[in-house]
Amino acid sequence: MQTLNVALGERSYPIHVGSGLLTDPRWFAALAPARRAAVVTNTTVGPLYLARLRQTLEALGIACVEIVIPDGEAFKNWETLHRIFDALLTHRCERSTPILALGGGVVGDIAGFAAATYQRGVPFYQVPTTLLAQVDSSVGGKTAINHPLGKNMIGAFYQPGAVIADTDTLGTLPERELKAGMAEVIKYGLIRDAEFFDWLEANMERLLARDDEMLGFAIVRSCANKAQIVAADEREAGVRALLNLGHTFGHAIETGLGYGEWLHGEAVAAGTVLAAEVSARLGLLPREHLERLVALYRRAGLPTRAPDLGTERYLALMGHDKKVQEGKIRFVLLKRIGEAFVSADVPQAVLAQAFAACCGDG
Numbered sequence: 001m002q003t004l005n006v007a008l009g010e011r012s013y014p015i016h017v018g019s020g021l022l023t024d025p026r027w028f029a030a031l032a033p034a035r036r037a038a039v040v041t042n043t044t045v046g047p048l049y050l051a052r053l054r055q056t057l058e059a060l061g062i063a064c065v066e067i068v069i070p071d072g073e074a075f076k077n078w079e080t081l082h083r084i085f086d087a088l089l090t091h092r093c094e095r096s097t098p099i100l101a102l103g104g105g106v107v108g109d110i111a112g113f114a115a116a117t118y119q120r121g122v123p124f125y126q127v128p129t130t131l132l133a134q135v136d137s138s139v140g141g142k143t144a145i146n147h148p149l150g151k152n153m154i155g156a157f158y159q160p161g162a163v164i165a166d167t168d169t170l171g172t173l174p175e176r177e178l179k180a181g182m183a184e185v186i187k188y189g190l191i192r193d194a195e196f197f198d199w200l201e202a203n204m205e206r207l208l209a210r211d212d213e214m215l216g217f218a219i220v221r222s223c224a225n226k227a228q229i230v231a232a233d234e235r236e237a238g239v240r241a242l243l244n245l246g247h248t249f250g251h252a253i254e255t256g257l258g259y260g261e262w263l264h265g266e267a268v269a270a271g272t273v274l275a276a277e278v279s280a281r282l283g284l285l286p287r288e289h290l291e292r293l294v295a296l297y298r299r300a301g302l303p304t305r306a307p308d309l310g311t312e313r314y315l316a317l318m319g320h321d322k323k324v325q326e327g328k329i330r331f332v333l334l335k336r337i338g339e340a341f342v343s344a345d346v347p348q349a350v351l352a353q354a355f356a357a358c359c360g361d362g
């Protein structure tokens, strides 16, 4: 078991990572003196883990209001958010009633946004159950729902009171979801932690085989990287934008195909290859580095080619990116494995060349 800290002054919070946390009341003691808590989960995770969490909370004298939403990216929307508000109101949840998100990034993002806005903000706890959520989405306070025109377009920065990541839950995670989570793990290596990238190259097969020790290390190292970035730049005025590597293209893929066809991590992997291709074509990233990252994605079972939406459609979709400033799309590019930066100077011709090189069946 390891605990990290996200240092944000009086809003600092711990990230607990380890085995058996869901059944150990110690990690949930911070919820007291609440006598009730609302647990938001979904139709897949609920049957697997809600009873365990309920028992743990009951041991602390906390009764559970259970809010079970449909499963999938397509449900990270207004309608589901309203269903959560309806349930909170129907059960007379109060300003002091904590909301817990039990599930992957979809549950975490939407429950977090509900917590940020219900009665102008109630206590919030992340209990992530996917690799992606344990290494990325549960940390840092970005909460949101999707809009048909763009990913995560409506949301709030709202930090949790704690992140409780029980690594045992990864035992039931489908293979495709484990691989999708690996895209965000690899991201930390690419943007700032070259040593971690080397380690991932050395250990990818053991990670995919769910070696507990390896996965634990990867989760803690990822969270440590994210915690440092968030502590330095909570609201993405600067360095936090690097966490968006591959996302300008990736979000366009997710939105363009309709939410859910490609998993977020899959879209981020293909989007990162596009960002790396642009970087290489601009003479910024050596081709060998591009080849290394493509090889690692392949070994992780992630896509390295993007769908062929056409340059015009990509540009229109990317025009909604949250990093757009004064109408200019800002891209996260790579200088080498371990160093990324933001650039608004990507000529359209280079983008078109990168799409031609990296889209379609190849």
Ligand SMILES: NC(=O)c1ccc[n+]([C@@H]2O[C@H](COP(=O)([O-])OP(=O)(O)OC[C@H]3O[C@@H](n4cnc5c(N)ncnc54)[C@H](O)[C@@H]3O)[C@@H](O)[C@H]2O)c1
Residues within 6 Å of the ligand: 042, 044, 045, 048, 071, 072, 073, 076, 103, 104, 105, 106, 107, 109, 129, 130, 131, 132, 133, 136, 137, 138, 139, 140, 141, 142, 143, 152, 169, 170, 171, 172, 173, 174, 177, 180, 181, 184, 264, 265
């Ligand atoms: N807020 C952030 O900083 C941030 C960061 C990265 C991604 N995200 C968002 O996170 C979402 C993706 O998250 P995700 O990859 O966790 O997807 P997800 O939440 O859809 O979960 C993936 C699938 O795994 C299932 N599942 C979850 N835990 C399980 C378990 N332990 N056993 C079996 N099945 C389980 C879910 O029901 C779902 O079907 C996207 O909406 C993305 O935009 C947010």
Ligand SMILES: O=C(O)C(=O)C[C@@H](O)[C@H](O)[C@H](O)COP(=O)(O)O
Residues within 6 Å of the ligand: 136, 139, 140, 142, 151, 152, 184, 236, 240, 241, 243, 244, 247, 322
């Ligand atoms: O925490 C961040 O900052 C990130 O960018 C993490 C990303 O992995 C995540 O997908 C995030 O939701 C994207 O943020 P957005 O602001 O582009 O919606």
Ligand SMILES: [Zn+2]
Residues within 6 Å of the ligand: 136, 184, 247, 264, 268
């Ligand atoms: Zn992401």
